[in-house]
Amino acid sequence: MAKKEKKIEIKQGLAEWMGTYGDMVTLLLCFFVLMFATSTQDAEKFAQIAASFKNSKISISQTQAAGVLEALGNGIVEMPQVQGSSDKEFENKGKEELDNMAEEFKTYFAENNLQDKIEVEQNDRYITLNFKDGILFESGSADLKPDATNILSQVADQLLQYPDNNIKIEGHTDNRPINTAKYPNNWYLSAARAISVATYFTDIKNFSPDRISTEGYGEYRPKAPNDTPENRAINRRVEIKVISKYYNNEL
Secondary structure, three states: OOOOOOOOOOOOOOHHHHHHHHHHHHHHHHHHHHHHHHHHHOHHHHHHHOOOHHHHHHOOOOHHHHHHHHHHHHHHHOOOOOOOOHHHHHHHHHHHHHHHHHHHHHHHHHHOOOOOEEEEEEEEEEEEEEEOOOOEEEEOOOOOOOHHHHHHHHHHHOOOOOOOOOOEEEOOOOEEEEEOOOOOHHHHOOOOHHHHOOOOHHHHHOOOOEEEEEEOHHHOHHHHHHOOOOHHHHHHHEEEEEEEEEHHOOO
């Protein structure tokens, strides 16, 4: 008996892999269209991107691009403005806040006869309340002087007017060495002084501890050369930095 010839089935249309490839290219095109629709509705730029797909047999005219962008734009809600997304606007808000705060502290200190004891300094991230040497502590000690609590109480009352601003308290010394049973070096002494001020704020004036940090720098961040008694007095200081609420997480 003669063998039956095996029929060869010839499938019509594109190869199966081309369907998958076409789907992938279409999805990529949609992805780039969405990216452009949420950033800028520029039909000419969209047409340039669409032209990059010409090897996949997909083509789109500039008129069609404009229509697609218009349709997408009508269906996409604009993302909310993130605080600080505009660097210039962000900086301006921070500067305005600190300018007002610095002036308020200067006025407050003048009204309470503290202007000769505490200096107010300012940069673009925070204001600094610089307590001059001998105002808060005796030499070699981190225990607040009796008069110091009265001064800190007045300062704290004003600081409480800014509940949204974090506070950083820093201790600084001159370069004369210290080596006692309690403070083996200037780092220990400066850190202990910063902690004493922070503890007064939290325990006596009821500041929230999560907005206060302390650091002791010893003699390693002087404001003046340690070459005269006057300059060493400048370097022996406690600084309270009131951080702009726009930079709370950076310091």
